[in-house]
Amino acid sequence: MTTNLFSFSLLIFSLTLLFLTILYSEKLYKIDRHENEIMSININFASRLSRSTPRWYQVVARKMNRKKIKIGLLHVANGSFSEKMVYEEEVEVVNILFEPVSKEVKWNDLFPEWVDETLPWDSTRCPYIPMPQFDKYDDLDVVVANVPCGEGRRGRGRNYDDVLRLQVNLMVANLLVRSGRKNVNGIDDHKVFAVFGGSCGPMWEIFRCDDLLWHEGKSWVYRPDLGKLKQKVLMPVGSCQLAPPIAEPGQDGRDKAKEAYVSVLHSSEDYVCGAIALAQSIIRSNSTKDLILLVDDSISTKSLQGLKAAGWKIKHITRIRSPHARSETYNEWNYSKLRIWQLTEYSKLIFIDSDFIVLRNTDEFFIYPQLSAAGNSRYVFNSGFMLVEPSNCTFETLMRQRIKVASYNGGDQGFLNEMFMWWHRWPTKLNFLKDFNLLPNYSMHELIPQDVYALHYLGFKPWMCRQDQDYDCNWDVPENKRFASDSAHRIWRQVYNSMPSILRVHCVLTPEMEARKRMHIATMDFNGRFGRKFVDNL
Ligand SMILES: *[C@@H]1O[C@H](CO)[C@@H](O)[C@H](O)[C@H]1NC(C)=O
Ligand SMILES: *[C@@H]1O[C@H](CO)[C@@H](O)[C@H](O)[C@H]1NC(C)=O
Ligand SMILES: *[C@@H]1O[C@H](CO)[C@@H](O)[C@H](O)[C@H]1NC(C)=O
Numbered sequence: 001m002t003t004n005l006f007s008f009s010l011l012i013f014s015l016t017l018l019f020l021t022i023l024y025s026e027k028l029y030k031i032d033r034h035e036n037e038i039m040s041i042n043i044n045f046a047s048r049l050s051r052s053t054p055r056w057y058q059v060v061a062r063k064m065n066r067k068k069i070k071i072g073l074l075h076v077a078n079g080s081f082s083e084k085m086v087y088e089e090e091v092e093v094v095n096i097l098f099e100p101v102s103k104e105v106k107w108n109d110l111f112p113e114w115v116d117e118t119l120p121w122d123s124t125r126c127p128y129i130p131m132p133q134f135d136k137y138d139d140l141d142v143v144v145a146n147v148p149c150g151e152g153r154r155g156r157g158r159n160y161d162d163v164l165r166l167q168v169n170l171m172v173a174n175l176l177v178r179s180g181r182k183n184v185n186g187i188d189d190h191k192v193f194a195v196f197g198g199s200c201g202p203m204w205e206i207f208r209c210d211d212l213l214w215h216e217g218k219s220w221v222y223r224p225d226l227g228k229l230k231q232k233v234l235m236p237v238g239s240c241q242l243a244p245p246i247a248e249p250g251q252d253g254r255d256k257a258k259e260a261y262v263s264v265l266h267s268s269e270d271y272v273c274g275a276i277a278l279a280q281s282i283i284r285s286n287s288t289k290d291l292i293l294l295v296d297d298s299i300s301t302k303s304l305q306g307l308k309a310a311g312w313k314i315k316h317i318t319r320i321r322s323p324h325a326r327s328e329t330y331n332e333w334n335y336s337k338l339r340i341w342q343l344t345e346y347s348k349l350i351f352i353d354s355d356f357i358v359l360r361n362t363d364e365f366f367i368y369p370q371l372s373a374a375g376n377s378r379y380v381f382n383s384g385f386m387l388v389e390p391s392n393c394t395f396e397t398l399m400r401q402r403i404k405v406a407s408y409n410g411g412d413q414g415f416l417n418e419m420f421m422w423w424h425r426w427p428t429k430l431n432f433l434k435d436f437n438l439l440p441n442y443s444m445h446e447l448i449p450q451d452v453y454a455l456h457y458l459g460f461k462p463w464m465c466r467q468d469q470d471y472d473c474n475w476d477v478p479e480n481k482r483f484a485s486d487s488a489h490r491i492w493r494q495v496y497n498s499m500p501s502i503l504r505v506h507c508v509l510t511p512e513m514e515a516r517k518r519m520h521i522a523t524m525d526f527n528g529r530f531g532r533k534f535v536d537n538l
C-alpha cells in the first residue's frame, strides 16, 4: 500500500514535470495547438491512475488480457525527462524520443513530379525523415502519439505540418510492426494498439479505417492488421523513388484467388469496344486473375453479351456523380469508379480504365499495397491504372468526403489524389501516357518503348478512328495532335485484329459516338487547379 502510494506520488510528480517540460519546450512540435493535445494525453494518464481512467485506456485494456501493459509515448528528441519515467503495477510508460523532420523538407520533395526510374533502389534518395531508435522499443503494447492535421492539397505541397504528420504516422507504424513481430512468439495473437491524439486522427492511408476500434473527440484507438501495416512501412516514405516489390510472390500470405482486374463502364456505350479489347489484351498477357467489369444501366444487353464473351464478369452498379464537375462534361459521372472499393469479396484490385491495352503480364504487381499507381504530372498519380484494396469503410469515407473535398479536375483523379496523398510509385511503363506534348518533333510520337506493360490511349480512342488503316485520328484535330501516334494505334489494332468477329462488331463507330467525340473536345478541361495544363484520360 505504501509502495503504491509512493509510486503514485512519484508518478504525479513526474507527470507534472513532464507537463512543464512540454509546456516550456520550444522544440515540441512548435505548433501551439498540437502541444495542447499532447498535454491532454499526459493528463489523461494521471487521471487514469487516480482511478478515473481515460476512455481510450479502457478501450485498450478491455481488448487485452495481459497483466502489464507497456505504453510508448512519442516525444520530440532532446527533452529533459528520463526514459523510463513511470512504473506502476499494470502500466509501464516509456518515453520515446524523436527528432522532428527538418523544416526544409516539403511534401513536394517527397512526391516529386519525376524520378529517375533507371536508378537502383536506394533509401537515401528520398528526403531524410528521422525515426526513433527502434531496437530500444520493440516490446510495446500501445503507442500513443499526438498527430498534427496537415493541410492536404490545399497546402499545395508546401506545408510543413503535412510532412510532420507523415513522420508521426510512420513512426507509430514502425514501432507497432516491430513490437508486434517481437511479441508474436509464444503469444497467439499479440495485439498492439495505436492511440492518436488530435482532431484529425491518423493518416488513413497508413492506419486503415477498417482497424479503427474507437474514436471520441480527439482520441482515436486503432488495432492495426500487422500484415498490412508491415507492407506499408516497407514502402518508401514518399513517391520519391519507385516502390520496391515488397516480398517474393507467394511469401506474403496473400490470397491470390482474391485478386482481380476491374474496370468501369458508365453513362454511355462509348467505351464498350475499349473494354472488350482491354479484356482480350489482359487474357493474351496470360493473366490468371478474374476480370470484373462494373456497368450501369446505360449498357445494352447486346453489349453485355459482347463484354462477357470478351472475358469480363459483369456487376451492375448505380453510377455516382462528381459533385465538382459541370453537367454534361466529360467527367460528370466519373466518381462511379469509387464503387470498386465495394468489391469486398476481393482483397486487392488493379483498376484499369477502359482505354488501355495491356501488352505484358502485370499480375506480379498485385504484391503492392494500396494505393500504388504511376505518376501523372506534378505530385499526383494517374488514376487510370492503380492498385486498391476494397473495403466498405473506405468506400463510405470516400462517399462522405466527396462533397467536402475538392477535385482539381472535377474528375475522380483529382479527388483520389486529395484522399490518397500518400501513394506508392509504379514505373511509368505500367501506365504509358500517350501524351507527347513536350516532345520537340512529331517523329518522336512513334517511339513507344519496348518494355511498356500497359498503354493508355489518351485523346481520341483508337476505336473512334477508322479501323481499316494504321492511322491515328488524333492527327486530325489541332488540340489532339499531342496524343497522336500511329505506332500506338497499330498496337491497338493488333489486338483488335486478333479478336473474333463476334467481338469486333462492338467496335463500330456510331453517329452518336461521332457527335460525342466532338463534344469531348468542346468540354475538355485542361486547366488544372494549379494553373497548369493537366492531362487526363479524356
Ligand atoms: C538533439 O541533439 C542532437 C545532438 O545534440 C542534435 O544533433 C539534434 O539536432 C537535436 N535535435 C533537436 C530536435 O533539436
Ligand atoms: C502466353 O503464354 C503462351 C504459351 O505459353 C506464350 O507463347 C506467350 O508468349 C505468352 N504471352 C505473353 C504475353 O507472355
Ligand atoms: C470520365 O468518364 C468518362 C466516361 O466514361 C471517360 O470518357 C473519361 O475518360 C473519364 N475521365 C476521367 C478524368 O477519369
Ligand SMILES: *[C@@H]1O[C@H](CO)[C@@H](O)[C@H](O)[C@H]1NC(C)=O
Pocket: 344, 392
Ligand atoms: C460490405 O458491404 C456489403 C453490402 O452491405 C456486404 O455484403 C459485405 O459483406 C461487406 N463486406 C465486408 C467485408 O464486411
Ligand SMILES: *[C@@H]1O[C@H](CO)[C@@H](O)[C@H](O)[C@H]1NC(C)=O
Pocket: 441, 442, 443, 444
Ligand atoms: C526528330 O526526331 C527524330 C527521332 O528522334 C530524329 O531522328 C530527327 O532528327 C528529329 N528531327 C528534327 C527536325 O529534330
